Amino acid sequence: MTRPGWQARDVRLSVTIMHHPARDVDLEAIVEACRPLSARVVYDPDPDAARSPLRTAKVAWASIAEGATHHLVLQDDARLCDGFAAHVVAAIASRPAHGIALYTDWSSPQNSYLSRLAAVAGSPWAPLSPMEWTPALSFLLPAGVAADLAGYLAPIPDEVTDDDQMISRYCRERGVPLLASVPHLVDNRGLPTLIDGHGGRHHATVWAPPVPSATHWDVDPRIDGALASRSRYRSHDEYVVRVKDSRCLIRLLRPDTGEPGGNEFCWYWEDWCDLVGVSPDEVTTAFVAHLDDLPGPPPAARAALEIWAAGYLLGLGAAAVRRDLPVPLAPAVPARIRAAVSSWVDSGLTGPHGTALGTSDRTAMIDLGAAAVTLSLHRRSPNPFVAAGVPADARGEDTRR
Incomplete structure (x- = not known):
């Protein structure tokens, strides 16, 4: 090419x-x-x-x-x-x-x-x-x-x-x-x-x-x-996901507001993830189910949920991109998924959640984030109107039961 x-x-x-x-x-x-x-x-x-x-x-x-x-x-x-x-x-x-x-x-x-x-x-x-x-x-x-x-x-x-x-x-x-x-x-x-x-x-x-x-x-x-198309300040649904100070955050780019590119203002993922097409209950339910399947002890609970949420939202965004591609693209290489997650773990987890992580705990945290990415990459897309919070009567559905 x-x-x-x-x-x-x-x-x-x-x-x-x-x-x-x-x-x-x-x-x-x-x-x-x-x-x-x-x-x-x-x-x-x-x-x-x-x-x-x-x-x-x-x-x-x-x-x-x-x-x-x-x-x-x-x-x-x-x-x-x-x-x-x-x-x-x-x-x-x-x-x-x-x-x-x-x-x-x-x-x-x-x-x-x-x-x-x-x-x-x-x-x-x-x-x-x-x-x-x-x-x-x-x-x-x-x-x-x-x-x-x-x-x-x-x-x-x-x-x-x-x-x-x-x-x-x-x-x-x-x-x-x-x-x-x-x-x-x-x-x-x-x-x-x-x-x-x-x-x-x-x-x-x-x-x-x-x-x-x-x-x-x-x-x-x-x-x-x-x-x-995910970063051009042209559409209300453009967003980025960050891990900072051991918290997963969402920033909506908000076109036409004149906000600088380096603006640090973000929203906590659990409060705002509905706006990017997934409910917080879905993220946390998938997290708990994954922990139940782990053969050993889980990573530190709160920080683990933040890395899981970031990975889940990242996979969700990548799945949306792949659905919109004009031509097929080969699947992601697992080593690059892990690299993307590991830099979140190393840069975003601070204090006792980050600097105190031993080698095995760090690996477990990266495993967790990569698993979340992979799961949401293959997740079935929900009704986009439901994800956007459009009422049933406004989307033309029969609300009579």
Whole structure:
């Protein structure tokens, strides 16, 4: 399904690595991980000034190698998958006109869910939110678009600092389509952030073994459209699911409200899941039934229910996407379902529910979430009017008994 005229041999990828001398990293290791691609290190041009990723990004996006068809900018806390060069070149050949993120942060408000949704639906591509910041840890563009982005960034004051927000604004204004690779080809090494207010732990959303072959990326582009319809702020039923502070939450995107893409305001799943097509009783009944079938002791009850609910809602969303696909898509790979759930367990369970989890308890929690995903993926769809809460008389049914 590679686009006509594009094969991997046609891709000439330029690579730069953004670096600040305050960060103690083995740059040569990143350069080696890129080979046979030739990566060049771009240094912060004013390292003693107030920290600003944007300042270095301006240089990185302007440093396009001569003759390149595409340009990739990595940050110096990136960790690349095995066989990185072959995988990324094959991915580009399949979507040569797109902006491609090779990573999304496991707790980003929207893009993490969209990556999990694509993984569970079985797609190698996750269309990203047009409103949330672009995952700048590892992002690439066609060379001409990258040069235009460099010109766009140049006059923006360094004090703005956030290159990811400015890249998102550029892509939104220019109509650049954005995708994330699934699984991700880059992880965050988890180094301390250099910018105030950007703390916490940061890792990839779907970090799974590398794809087995170049054909992994070759799915019908119309599938991208079906997934993109879940995050375009055009319909009342667009939503994302999050696990944060050991709670499963739902955020309705609410088109036309002007809410920022990074808005943290969410609703507790048990109170609002009716709006996304499932009753809380169904979720909890399935949870109890699953626990009854377990051969050993169940995981910690409250946190386990939250992971179960998140997995159940994720599978429900992926099933809806698969029903709407214009062409069939192969089933999801179990390892990617587990990767999507494990990043929820590791990022979303906090306090005694998370940091205190031993290896066996963590595995049991991931098993639980993956089981919930699988169950709801194969769940029979209910009457959509009932799911939406439409009264029987309003949907034309005979209410006489």
